[in-house]
Amino acid sequence: MVKKKKTNIKDDRAMLSPAMKMADLVNLNYHLLGVLSRLGVDLGFGEITVGEACRRHSLNVGSFLLICNVYTYDDYIPSGELLFSGAPADIVKYLHSSHVFYLEHELPELERALEKLVAPCDVKQKLVIDRFFSDYKKEVENHFAYEETVVFPYVETFSRDRREQGYSIEQFEKNHSNIDEKLCDLKNIVMKYLPEVCDTVLRNDVMYHICYLEEDLGKHTLIENNVLIPMMTRIEENETR
C-alpha cells in the first residue's frame, strides 16, 4: 500500500498552490468555507484542484490564493510576484460579496440573537442597547457604502480601461476608517455588564456571533489594506510611467 506523504503545514508557507486539492484547502483552514461561498465556489467539488476550480469559476488563481493566504496565515504579507499575478477585479468581487454577506446575513443574525438575549431586560436597558446596535450598523453601512460607491467603481474602471481623473487608491488608504471599536465595545458589554436575567446560552450565542464577525472583518480589512491597496498602487505606478 502506498502511504500518503505527509507535508508539514506550519513550516511551508508555499503550501497554498494551484496544484493542491480544494478539499485539502478546507481541511487546512475551515474559515475558508466563507471565502469559497462568497466567491461563488460551491461545495461538492470532489477531487479537483485549486487551479481547476478557479478555471471553472473564471477566477484569477493569483487573486484566489492571495485571499486564502490572508485568511490562513495571521501575519501574511503577499509577495510582489503574487500581487502582480492577481486581478484587482476579483479582489473587488470578493470584497463586494463579503459586504453583502455582512449586511444581509451576519449583522441581521447578530441583531436577532442580541434582541432575544436582552428581551428580559427592562425597557430602558433594551432601548439603549438597541440604539447602540443600530448606531453600529449605520457606521458599518456608511463605511461599506463609501467603498461600494467610490473605491470599487474606481478599481473596476481602472482595470477595464484607464485611470479615472481625480482619484487614486492612496486616498482610500488615507481615509480607510476603523469600524472595529463599537463591535469590541459590544463584546465587552455582553460579556461583562448585561444583567443577570440574561440567559447564558443566548449570551454565548451572541458572543460567538460577535467574535466571528470581529475576526472576519479583521481579515476583510487586511485584504483591503495588504492586497487591494498595494495591488492598485503598483498598477497606478506602471500607468504613470
Add this chain to the structure above:
Amino acid sequence: MKHGNRVKVLLIIPSRIIARGMEGVFHDLGEFSVEGILTDLSRTSEVRLKNMDVELIVVDPVIFDYASRASGRSRIAEYSDAAVVALQTVPMEDDVWRQYDEMVNLYDLPPVIIKKLRTVLANRSETPKSDSQELSAREKEILVCVAKGMLNKEIADLYNISIYTVITHRKNITRKTGIKTVAGLTVYALLNNLIDANSIE
C-alpha cells in the same frame, strides 16, 4: 525589606553608558531604586513596561522615530501610569519636550536631577492613580459626564482639574472596562445605574 520605601524607577535609554550613569546618580542617594533598563520600546519591552509597577520613568526620546516623537509620552501612558521624565541627550523641537512631566539634561548635576524628580513625584501624587480593577468614585463621575456628551474641557472645568487629568481618567476607564466609544460608555453607565435614560438625549 530594605527597598520598601524607595521610589521605583525604570530607565528607557538606548545608550548603555548613559543608562549606567543615571543608575549611578540614583545609587548614591538610596532614595530611588532602578528596577529595570530598557533600550527601546519593542514589543517585548512593552510587555515588561506593562507588568513593571514603577512610579517614575526616565526616557530618552531618541527611542521614538522622528514621526512618532511628538506622541511618545502618550505611547508610554498606554502601558504605565508612572510619571515620565525626558532625558535630553540631543536637541529636539520644543513640542517633544513639552509633553513630559519634566526634563533632565545630560549636563545636569546629580543634586539638580534628584531635585527635579522629587518635584515631579510630589506633583504627581495629586493626579489619578489606579491600582484597583474596579472604577473609582471619580472615574464613575467622569464616565457619567462622558456618557452625557460633555467635552474634556467641560469636564475639567466642572471638577477643577486639568485636561490631562481628565484624559488619564478616561484612559483608565477604557483600560478597565474595555469600552472605547462614547456610545459604549453610555450603555455601560445605564446598565450600571450611573445615569437614567432621560439624561442621555
